[in-house]
Amino acid sequence: MRFVIRRLLLFAAALFGISVLVFAALRILPGDVAVVMAGTNATAARVAELRAEFGLDRPYPVQYLDWAAGLLHGDLGMSALTGRAVAAQVGRRAAITFPLIVMSLVVALAVGLPLGCAAVITRNPRLRGFFHVLAIAGGAVPALWSGLLLLLLFGRGVGLLGVLPSQGFPADGWTGAPGRAFASLVLPAFATGFVAAAGIMRYTRAALEDIAAEGGPVDMAMACGMTRTQALLRVGLRLATPQLVSVVGLTFASMITGVMVIENLFALPGLGALLVGDVGNRDLVAVQSELFLLAAFFLTLGLIIDLTHRALDPRLAAGEGE
Amino acid sequence: MSQENGAHGEAGATNGNESRNESRTTGAASTDAGLNARAKAPRGPKGHKSRGWLWSLIAVIVVAALVVGVNAFFTNKQGGDANGDGGASAAKTADTVAIGLKLAPVNLDIRHQSGSALEQILIGNVYESLVSRGSDNKVHPGLAKSWDVSKDGLTYTFHLNDHMNFSNGDTLDAEDVAWSINELKARKYYNYDQVANLDKAEAVDAHTVRITLSAPDSNMLWYLTGRPGLVYDKDATWDEKTGALGSGPYTVESFDPSDKIVFKANPKYWGAAHKAKTENVVIRFLPDDNAGINALKSGDVQVLSPITATLAVPFRDNPDYVVKAGDGSDKFVLAFNMTDAKLKDKRVRQAIRYAIDHRQIIASRGGVDAKLGGPIPKVDPGYEDLSGVYPHDAAKAKKLMKEAGYSEDHPLELTLTYANVYGSELGDQLKSQLKPIGVDLKIDYVEFSTWLQDVHTNGDYELSLVDHAESHDFYKWATPSYYYHYDNRQVRDLYAKALAATSDEEASDYLAKAARIVSEDAPADWLFSWRVTIAYAKGVHGFPQNLSQTVLPLWRITYEK
Numbered sequence: 001m002r003f004v005i006r007r008l009l010l011f012a013a014a015l016f017g018i019s020v021l022v023f024a025a026l027r028i029l030p031g032d033v034a035v036v037m038a039g040t041n042a043t044a045a046r047v048a049e050l051r052a053e054f055g056l057d058r059p060y061p062v063q064y065l066d067w068a069a070g071l072l073h074g075d076l077g078m079s080a081l082t083g084r085a086v087a088a089q090v091g092r093r094a095a096i097t098f099p100l101i102v103m104s105l106v107v108a109l110a111v112g113l114p115l116g117c118a119a120v121i122t123r124n125p126r127l128r129g130f131f132h133v134l135a136i137a138g139g140a141v142p143a144l145w146s147g148l149l150l151l152l153l154f155g156r157g158v159g160l161l162g163v164l165p166s167q168g169f170p171a172d173g174w175t176g177a178p179g180r181a182f183a184s185l186v187l188p189a190f191a192t193g194f195v196a197a198a199g200i201m202r203y204t205r206a207a208l209e210d211i212a213a214e215g216g217p218v219d220m221a222m223a224c225g226m227t228r229t230q231a232l233l234r235v236g237l238r239l240a241t242p243q244l245v246s247v248v249g250l251t252f253a254s255m256i257t258g259v260m261v262i263e264n265l266f267a268l269p270g271l272g273a274l275l276v277g278d279v280g281n282r283d284l285v286a287v288q289s290e291l292f293l294l295a296a297f298f299l300t301l302g303l304i305i306d307l308t309h310r311a312l313d314p315r316l317a318a319g320e321g322e
Numbered sequence: 323m324s325q326e327n328g329a330h331g332e333a334g335a336t337n338g339n340e341s342r343n344e345s346r347t348t349g350a351a352s353t354d355a356g357l358n359a360r361a362k363a364p365r366g367p368k369g370h371k372s373r374g375w376l377w378s379l380i381a382v383i384v385v386a387a388l389v390v391g392v393n394a395f396f397t398n399k400q401g402g403d404a405n406g407d408g409g410a411s412a413a414k415t416a417d418t419v420a421i422g423l424k425l426a427p428v429n430l431d432i433r434h435q436s437g438s439a440l441e442q443i444l445i446g447n448v449y450e451s452l453v454s455r456g457s458d459n460k461v462h463p464g465l466a467k468s469w470d471v472s473k474d475g476l477t478y479t480f481h482l483n484d485h486m487n488f489s490n491g492d493t494l495d496a497e498d499v500a501w502s503i504n505e506l507k508a509r510k511y512y513n514y515d516q517v518a519n520l521d522k523a524e525a526v527d528a529h530t531v532r533i534t535l536s537a538p539d540s541n542m543l544w545y546l547t548g549r550p551g552l553v554y555d556k557d558a559t560w561d562e563k564t565g566a567l568g569s570g571p572y573t574v575e576s577f578d579p580s581d582k583i584v585f586k587a588n589p590k591y592w593g594a595a596h597k598a599k600t601e602n603v604v605i606r607f608l609p610d611d612n613a614g615i616n617a618l619k620s621g622d623v624q625v626l627s628p629i630t631a632t633l634a635v636p637f638r639d640n641p642d643y644v645v646k647a648g649d650g651s652d653k654f655v656l657a658f659n660m661t662d663a664k665l666k667d668k669r670v671r672q673a674i675r676y677a678i679d680h681r682q683i684i685a686s687r688g689g690v691d692a693k694l695g696g697p698i699p700k701v702d703p704g705y706e707d708l709s710g711v712y713p714h715d716a717a718k719a720k721k722l723m724k725e726a727g728y729s730e731d732h733p734l735e736l737t738l739t740y741a742n743v744y745g746s747e748l749g750d751q752l753k754s755q756l757k758p759i760g761v762d763l764k765i766d767y768v769e770f771s772t773w774l775q776d777v778h779t780n781g782d783y784e785l786s787l788v789d790h791a792e793s794h795d796f797y798k799w800a801t802p803s804y805y806y807h808y809d810n811r812q813v814r815d816l817y818a819k820a821l822a823a824t825s826d827e828e829a830s831d832y833l834a835k836a837a838r839i840v841s842e843d844a845p846a847d848w849l850f851s852w853r854v855t856i857a858y859a860k861g862v863h864g865f866p867q868n869l870s871q872t873v874l875p876l877w878r879i880t881y882e883k
Contacts, residue, residue, distance in 0.1 A: 031775030039436020040778060040790065041513065043803075047779060049510070050434075081428040081435070082579060083563030093580075156620045167617045168581070168606070267613040269580035277580065281428055282771045 007306060011299055018295040019071065019288075023064050026284050032056055033080045033282045054080050067288060076289035081281050086289045089274060096169055097263070097270035100185050100192075101255045107193025108200050108251065113244075115197070116204025117237065120212065121229050135205070138198025143258060147191035147265045154187060167267045188262045196251050196258075203247040207240035208232060242313045249305040253298050416881040418602040419862070422614050422623035426579045426607035429563035432549060433511040438791045438872055441548060443583060443605060446596075447876045449568035451551035452480060452499060452531070453543055455873050457866040459651070459701040459793060461543045465499065465553055465569070466531070475538030475824045480531045486592040488555045489573045494592070496525035501556040503533070506549075513549040517542065519821075520550075538822045540829040544794055571598040571877040582606045585876065596877045599864070603876050618643075618857060624881050627856040627870055631688025637857045645857045647690040648867040651699045651793035652852035656738075656752070657786045660807040660845050664734060665784065669722040671844040675712035676719035677759045683751055684850050694848035696841040697799055701869060703826060704796065704833025708841045719759040733762040739777055740787035741770040748787065748849075781805045789852065791871060796820075796833060799840050808845040812836075 034050035035042075051057050055066075070077050076086040119131035153159050155166030164187050170180040212218050212232060217239060221231035260272025271290075278286045310316050425439040432440050432449065446454060454464035466480035486494040503523035506514050519539040526532050535542065545551070553569065560567045566574045569592065572585035583605045587598035606623055608614040611630050618626040618637070629637070629645070637643040658665045658674070665671060684691045692700065696708030720729075728734040738749055749765040756763050763785075768776070777783040786805070790798075800817035802809035813836045820832035841848075854871055864878035 029772070031769075031771035031779075035774045035779055036771050037435055039512075040774070040788070041436070041515075041792065041795075042779075043515065044779065046510070046515075081563075083429055083431070083561065151616070155616065162620070166620055167608075167613055167622055264610060265613070267608060267610060267617070269578065273580050277428075280769060280771060283428075 022288050022291045031282050036281050077285045079283050079286040081283045086286050093271045093274045100259055103189035104193040108196035112197035112200030116201040119205045120208040135198050135202045143192045143195045144261050147262050150187045150191050169268050188266045192259055192262050207243045208236050211236045211239050242309050245308055253301055414883050416883055419600050419879050419881045420604040420623040421625040422606045422608045422617050428579050430566045431562045442872055442874045447572045448566045448570045449552045450570045452546050455547035457868045476535045478533040482529045488569045489588045492555050494569050495528045496531045498556050499531045499553050500525040502553045516545040517550045540823045571596050598877045599880045624862050625858040628854045629857045631690045631855045634855050642860050643857055646867050647853045647855045649700050650854050650869050650871050651701050652789050652791045654849040655790050656847040657806050659783055662784050667726050669726040673719040673722035675844050675847045676715045677756055679714045690853045691850040694851040696837045698837045699851050703830040706834050711841045723760045728760040730760050733760045735762045736784050737764045737766050738785040739766040739783045741773040742767050743770055778805050813839050
């Protein structure tokens with residue numbers, strides 16, 4: 001319990017730190033929304049007027065408090081440019097990005113886990129070498145390139161087997177055309193999933209190998225009559241789970257930024273496009289809130305991973321009690 | 323143990339439920355419960371599981387068969403339809419045309435937000451202006467069917483069309499026109515300064531509007547074709563950032579700056595001449611060049627504008643597509659900061675102009691762009707071909723640099739600041755072209771908003787490169803406070819005379835003279851005039867070839883499948 005409380009306090013402190021950091025970092029950027037809105041025909045007076053209209057002429061601490069107070073009320077603010085609530089914008093984009101991440105993770109796990117296990121189970125040195133090369137080569141492939149290859153293979157209109165949509169997301173979204181929405185995420189999910197699979201494969205192999213080398217439980221299971229494969233899969237994998245949960249959590253987190261490239265390639269209006277666009281337009285209140293949300297999400301993920309760890313591995317809690 | 327398992331396996335085959343219960347009881351009865359359970363757990367339900375696999379396999383096959391069957395049926399049906407149509411009449415006109423554009427407006431607030439994408443998409447389609455602009459960049463009748471200008475050029479009288487209304491049904495009359503223009507002035511809406519000479523607008527009667535000027539302005543009518551001339555419904559309010567309410571042939575159905583804007587034909591459109599020919603028009607925003615190409619190839623869009631000239635080559639060779647290049651007002655301006663100590667030396671500026679090989683730059687961009695040589699593009703009044711003022715001449719450039727005290731061994735260091743929307747190869751090309759004459763060009767490749775702040779607003783730069791897309795923007799060379807910092811009395815006088823001129827020819831003459839002086843002074847180099855390449859599927863009609871970056875009348879666009 002004390003661990004949970006301490007962890008939560010740390011979480012709150014980190015959120016505060018992030019809000020200050022995000023705010024400060026964005027003020028370093030040259031230009032602001034008034035300049036962007038006024039464009040290349042603008043006079044200095046016009047820019048100054050717009051600046052006053054957006055409240056950009058106020059001192060930074062005032063601007064920060066204004067924003068942070070909103071955050072405390074759960075109000076992420078309004079985008080100065082689009083005139084829409086930031087929360088609504090993020091929500092709409094997340095409805096594309098998060099399913100995409102989950103689908104990529106499913107692909108990554110479905111490919112990476114079995115291959116990782118196979119790499120440990122097999123005794124054939126050539127096969128082991130092959131798995132090794134696969135893991136390294138797979139990890140070295142940029143998602144952009146795998147995405148392009150997939151497009152050339154399966155993209156409708158451009159690919160050899162034009163079966164899947166290659167660009168964009170149906171306008172009606174998940175409610176209007178769930179099938180088409182799903183189909184439009186398949187290629188991007190595979191593009192990022194394969195690359196992430198290589199990482200998961202590597203970690204699975206390493207974790208399993210460590211546990212097998214340690215002996216102990218795996219040897220014990222074999223002594224009780226399991227074959228090596230059985231022992232590795234049923235006992236070894238169970239012991240490796242906490243480590244794998246961490247890796248999957250980190251993969252999830254890194255995918256939030258990783259899928260941005262793929263979103264661009266497949267012209268998906270996801271979080272990545274939103275963030276890049278808003279930074280480009282110097283819509284700073286929106287960017288602040290978006291970055292803050294992302295950071296909060298990373299932190300929450302870390303929290304969940306930590307807590308899951310302890311649920312999965314009672315030895316951690318016991319060790320702390322002593 | 324193996325016997326036991328075998329027995330359970332058989333039992334599972336005949337009676338799954340009972341066998342599992344039985345296995346549990348035997349498991350509990352055994353001495354080592356844990357081990358037993360582990361050994362059996364996967365075994366017990368296995369019979370069940372394998373049947374599950376069988377069922378899912380069957381399900382997958384059935385679904386796959388259904389999908390293939392339905393697909394084949396519909397494909398055949400469509401094929402049949404097409405054949406039937408082919409026999410009966412010519413091609414079928416689609417009720418939706420999708421157009422891919424590169425730049426998206428961030429919002430639809432045309433009264434506040436900058437950007438030519440807004441004008442391109444909304445003017446003439448959703449909003450209409452007092453007078454309209456054609457693809458020839460000339461003034462045509464719009465909401466006003468005709469107009470008279472007084473001899474002194476100070477009073478404009480516009481005669482409006484009859485029975486006009488907005489898309490919400492409200493009547494559009496002289497009151498709305500006068501109100502819109504006076505609001506523009508009072509509230510300083512975007513581009514209000516273009517019509518600085520406009521004093522006031524008043525409704526004489528329901529069909530007549532009189533505009534009074536404080537000084538003659540030969541650009542007035544042309545500016546009224548743009549944002550300053552737009553007429554809004556004074557009795558209506560709407561969310562200006564996410565929607566638009568005008569009197570045009572289309573209404574905005576939905577808008578997402580990251581994806582697309584959907585237009586629907588305005589059922590209450592007042593005019594017969596510009597009535598929409600296609601019910602729905604979807605404009606997709608495709609900032610990525612390759613994404614655009616894919617969308618065109620896969621049929622997601624029927625038109626792509628602009629398409630990178632070098633990427634358009636496969637479409638040129640494909641009979642299913644039409645590729646065209648059109649004239650526009652985009653000028654790629656390499657500006658020299660006239661207040662910078664190094665660039666005050668005219669010889670340096672001239673040397674840079676002589677050193678740049680425009681033919682090479684244009685060729686590397688696909689060979690469709692036009693040489694420019696001066697501040698006025700082909701589509702604007704006052705244009706003349708000034709590309710001969712500083713022809714490519716490396717020897718002359720080197721000589722001038724030598725006179726100024728620089729050589730390849732002792733180079734002049736200059737920094738070029740330009741936005742990353744233009745591609746890094748332009749900067750690299752300039753760097754290598756200027757190196758032999760003794761200019762060491764550093765490239766500062768920044769975000770567009772950084773460029774806006776540092777160069778445009780603060781004027782803090784040495785060399786700058788940007789695409790000035792606006793038409794009729796010569797005033798920038800006659801405004802010393804603009805970031806060019808170009809100040810030439812003669813040019814300012816000529817420009818003032820051009821504005822005061824009461825005939826178009828007279829105005830053009832003055833502008834041409836001023837432009838030549840500007841070019842000779844070399845406050846900038848005009849790298850090229852961007853000719854926009856567009857590609858569309860065969861069957862698309864009515865997409866304008868020229869000026870489509872600013873004037874895009876959608877009402878005439880049709881697509882025959």
